[in-house]
Every structure is written in structure tokens, then in C-alpha cells.
Amino acid sequence: MKVSIVIPCFNESGTIADVIEQTLRVPLGCEREVVVVDDGSTDGSGDIIKAFAEAKLVAHETNRGKGAAIRTGIEAASGDILVIQDADMEYAPAFLPKLINPILEGEADVVLGSRFLGQIGGTSWSHALANRVLSWLASLLSGQPISDVMTGHKAFGLGLLKEMSLKSREFEVEVELIMRAAKKGATILEIPISYVHRKTGVGKIGWRHGVASFFLLLKLALQLRSSH
Numbered sequence: 001m002k003v004s005i006v007i008p009c010f011n012e013s014g015t016i017a018d019v020i021e022q023t024l025r026v027p028l029g030c031e032r033e034v035v036v037v038d039d040g041s042t043d044g045s046g047d048i049i050k051a052f053a054e055a056k057l058v059a060h061e062t063n064r065g066k067g068a069a070i071r072t073g074i075e076a077a078s079g080d081i082l083v084i085q086d087a088d089m090e091y092a093p094a095f096l097p098k099l100i101n102p103i104l105e106g107e108a109d110v111v112l113g114s115r116f117l118g119q120i121g122g123t124s125w126s127h128a129l130a131n132r133v134l135s136w137l138a139s140l141l142s143g144q145p146i147s148d149v150m151t152g153h154k155a156f157g158l159g160l161l162k163e164m165s166l167k168s169r170e171f172e173v174e175v176e177l178i179m180r181a182a183k184k185g186a187t188i189l190e191i192p193i194s195y196v197h198r199k200t201g202v203g204k205i206g207w208r209h210g211v212a213s214f215f216l217l218l219k220l221a222l223q224l225r226s227s228h
Contacts, residue, residue: 102191
């Protein structure tokens, strides 16, 4: 069994080295590949990534967005399971084994690391509220209990991902991943994780991403209903 860990990265020179080092070191109990997608960084992140011979670097010439970076990572991955690991160190790579184990053991097709079931520190009340609303809506529309739809820690069977035909370019990819998995009849499981809001760099998600995610949820829910 092989696990592909995809790290989308845009201008994270302050943290990307630590993320890659910890991702390479965390014990998984199976073969791994680390795929880092440099999404048009201009701060030297690409040069830092190149220093890690064990990591596979795929680079976008210009910034295309997190959704586009994840889609590129899926195309480049060759494992049986794919895990998404953010590059800003808000999500600890130490939780990667807990994300993949339910899939390895046949308990789930998709595993989400939920900050609201675990510990969440430093996030703004507006982001937390927007996520709660989106998560409630995702639960209602998908028929599966979801407490943290916008989490950056997700694991999937790679075969499932390759069937999804993802379209999102930016952060709304988070809800698209879950709703398309639900449409495929996937079993979705959440595990508690700890989250610490970034200490360096600039947050990249804003209110417009929340609005885009809301409307995408409704659109995908209609597709889900029409397929039954």
C-alpha cells in the first residue's frame, strides 16, 4: 500500500521546509510519496522545495489557486491513498497516520480531520462561524454528518478522487471534494485533530471564498439529488 501526500504551496517560504521534513519523517507504516505543488510562488518557496530530493516537485508558472494545485497533485500522485497536507503548518503532519488508517482498515473511503471535534486555536470568529454554517449545510445536503467541511486535512482513496472530475480553482475545492465524494456514495469519517492558526505569512482565504463555497454547495447538492 502506498500513500501520496500532496502539499499545495503558494508563498510559504517560512514554513514549507518544516512541513516537508515532518511529512517525510512521520511514521505511516507503508510506502509514501510526497508531492509538492508550487502554485506560482514568488517568495523563494520553489527553491526550498527543490532542496528535498525525496519530494516530488510539480510547479505552476503562475498562481492558479488551491483547487488547481490539488488537481495537479492528484494527476501527479501514484499511491493508493491521497492525503492533502497544507504548507502553512496550521495542520500538523503528525495527524497523517490517523487520517489514512481508517482507509487502510476499510472503515471509510474519505477521512476528514475535524478541528471542531478536536482543538482549534487562533481562528477568527467570522471564519469559524462561516465554516459552521457551511458544514451544517454540507451535512444537510450530503446526508452525512460533517462538522468541518473547510478542513485542510483530508484523505481519500486515489481511485475515488480520479473519478470526481474536480472543477474548482480556489478554496471552494474543499466543499467540492466532499460533495462529489458523497455523490459517489463514499463513506465519510471524521477524526479529531488540533489546529493552530498560522503565525507567519498571510492568510489566503477570505469572505468571497465562503460565498463561492456556499453557492457551489447548492449546485452540487442539486446534482446529487438529480442522480438519485
